[in-house]
Amino acid sequence: MTPPEIIGLLKKHDAAGVVSAVADGAYPHVVVTAEKLVEVADFLRTQSQLRFDLLRCISAIDWPAKNSVEVAYDLISTSFGHAFAIKVMLDRVNPQVESVGGVWPAAQWHEREAFDLMGVTFLHHPDLRRILMPEDWPGHPLRKDYQDVVEYKGLKFNP
Amino acid sequence: MAVIEGIFEPGLIVTTVDWVLDWSRRCSIFPMTFGIACCAIEMIATGASRYDIDRFGSGAFRATPRQADLMIVAGTVTFKMAERLRRLWEQMAEPRFVIAMGACAISGGPYHMHGYHVVKGVDQIVPVDVYVPGCPPRPEALLEGLMRLQDKIATRTIAKQKAEA
Amino acid sequence: MTESTRFATEVLLFAGVGTALGMGALILGWLLRPKNPGGLKGEIYECGEPTIGPAWVQFDLRFYVVALVFVVFDVEIALLYPWAVVYKDYILQGLGSAAFWSMVFFLGLIFIGFAYLWRFGYLDWVRAVSPAKDKKESADGSH
Numbered sequence: 001m002t003p004p005e006i007i008g009l010l011k012k013h014d015a016a017g018v019v020s021a022v023a024d025g026a027y028p029h030v031v032v033t034a035e036k037l038v039e040v041a042d043f044l045r046t047q048s049q050l051r052f053d054l055l056r057c058i059s060a061i062d063w064p065a066k067n068s069v070e071v072a073y074d075l076i077s078t079s080f081g082h083a084f085a086i087k088v089m090l091d092r093v094n095p096q097v098e099s100v101g102g103v104w105p106a107a108q109w110h111e112r113e114a115f116d117l118m119g120v121t122f123l124h125h126p127d128l129r130r131i132l133m134p135e136d137w138p139g140h141p142l143r144k145d146y147q148d149v150v151e152y153k154g155l156k157f158n159p
Numbered sequence: 160m161a162v163i164e165g166i167f168e169p170g171l172i173v174t175t176v177d178w179v180l181d182w183s184r185r186c187s188i189f190p191m192t193f194g195i196a197c198c199a200i201e202m203i204a205t206g207a208s209r210y211d212i213d214r215f216g217s218g219a220f221r222a223t224p225r226q227a228d229l230m231i232v233a234g235t236v237t238f239k240m241a242e243r244l245r246r247l248w249e250q251m252a253e254p255r256f257v258i259a260m261g262a263c264a265i266s267g268g269p270y271h272m273h274g275y276h277v278v279k280g281v282d283q284i285v286p287v288d289v290y291v292p293g294c295p296p297r298p299e300a301l302l303e304g305l306m307r308l309q310d311k312i313a314t315r316t317i318a319k320q321k322a323e324a
Numbered sequence: 325m326t327e328s329t330r331f332a333t334e335v336l337l338f339a340g341v342g343t344a345l346g347m348g349a350l351i352l353g354w355l356l357r358p359k360n361p362g363g364l365k366g367e368i369y370e371c372g373e374p375t376i377g378p379a380w381v382q383f384d385l386r387f388y389v390v391a392l393v394f395v396v397f398d399v400e401i402a403l404l405y406p407w408a409v410v411y412k413d414y415i416l417q418g419l420g421s422a423a424f425w426s427m428v429f430f431l432g433l434i435f436i437g438f439a440y441l442w443r444f445g446y447l448d449w450v451r452a453v454s455p456a457k458d459k460k461e462s463a464d465g466s467h
Contacts, residue, residue: 133276134239141275148275152238155283162355180356223369243372249364 001049001082003028009050013043019089029072029085034097037088041103044075044084051079055100058110060118062092064144069095069120073107090120099125117142161317169318177316184228184254185312187216188305191227191251193244195234198261201295202233210298215305224251229308230285231301235263235270236278248285256312258304259287262294269294389446393438400434 001009007021010030017036022029032040044052052075061070068089076083088097099122101108109131111122116130119140130137139146149157167173190212194202205212212218221227224247236244248257259281262268267279281287288311291304325333368375407427414423441447 132237132239134242137238146275153242155238155241155278158279161358164358225369246364246367246374247372250367250369252365253358253360
């Protein structure tokens with residue numbers, strides 16, 4: 001299926017959830033509201049013509065100018081071969097969104113990474129803790145306004 | 160330290176015993192497998208047949224720190240790993256040595272400027288005996304580092320050390 | 325020197341040299357190695373992580389059952405060896421069938437016990453609540 005067809009199916013299923021859509025270019029995607037995310041994800045996974053059963057990647061992008069954090073979910077269908085993406089825009093001060101771990105179990109570690117490095121809280125995640133930085137690390141390193149620590153447990157950061 | 164150390168003045172017997180002890184220690188350095196990142200591949204290549212670290216007596220990589228003499232820190236040390244590295248080094252029995260292999264273990268390597276998760280050099284955590292530069296160092300470079308370590312071990316002595324003034 | 329004295333000397337010498345070599349290596353090591361106990365060196369090794377709980381825990385009783393069955397059959401085999409050695413002599417004396425059937429009786433007793441264990445599920449690694457429910461709960465992995 002081509003991206004316009006996928007977007008058409010999605011809008012027919014739930015027009016209210018889709019905020020905007022980009023059909024052409026290198027990265028066809030839809031932007032959905034945070035509340036409708038799990039429902040849209042479930043639809044994309046289970047719908048018989050779409051079958052996006054493989055979540056390739058979850059990326060979190062920090063937009064200080066727009067005062068929001070964007071989370072992008074890259075999907076691909078192993079049955080049909082088409083690829084698509086979903087994006088949600090979240091508030092930058094306290095970004096929260098429902099976890100899609102129930103739809104794609106692969107999401108769990110990707111969401112841990114987004115939490116660790118960008119500070120996005122995923123609700124109803126079974127095990128939301130840091131995955132790269134130590135457990136008691138202050139701050140979220142990939143934010144644009146992150147300041148490097150000077151010292152951590154006696155180890156100087158920049159000798 | 161040892162029962163036999165620090166008893167005798169430097170002399171003929173001591174130098175002979177020294178020579179035997181140092182020879183046996185430097186020709187059978189058992190490394191501990193501590194390949195963390197890409198340098199581990201070069202360490203594995205050094206252990207394989209072409210560059211053969213076993214001809215230096217160091218072919219027996221011990222997985223446990225209790226039986227290892229040498230910790231080759233091969234790879235990037237993150238803050239999360241630093242705690243474990245220190246604990247494992249503490250659990251090694253003396254005499255123990257450390258080789259910092261690769262740019263990341265020496266000073267943070269390519270992550271020196273912007274690595275938020277990298278410890279800039281493993282010598283902040285454990286005392287290092289030999290630094291082997293490279294990214295990654297070729298197996299011959301690691302073997303050169305091992306030979307330098309062997310030379311360093313050859314200078315050890317059990318004679319009574321002169322008291323520092 | 326008589327033969328038995330010589331034999332005794334050889335055995336003692338052998339044992340003595342063996343002990344001396346082993347003890348000598350240990351004593352030499354004790355003299356030469358550094359002694360720096362204490363600190364974090366004595367901590368339990370867990371690949372660098374701090375340990376959680378003690379290592380001496382109650383281990384699974386299924387291992388005990390397996391070990392017990394093994395010991396029984398091992399002893400049985402050990403008792404089969406001398407029987408096998410003298411069996412041919414018994415055949416030559418005409419008592420072959422008596423020797424044979426007595427061993428069959430012995431093995432049969434042990435196998436009856438083994439059959440009991442097997443039939444009533446004591447050898448199952450994943451045990452059902454009772455054997456009658458085996459077929460219904462065959463897909464259930466809990467015990």
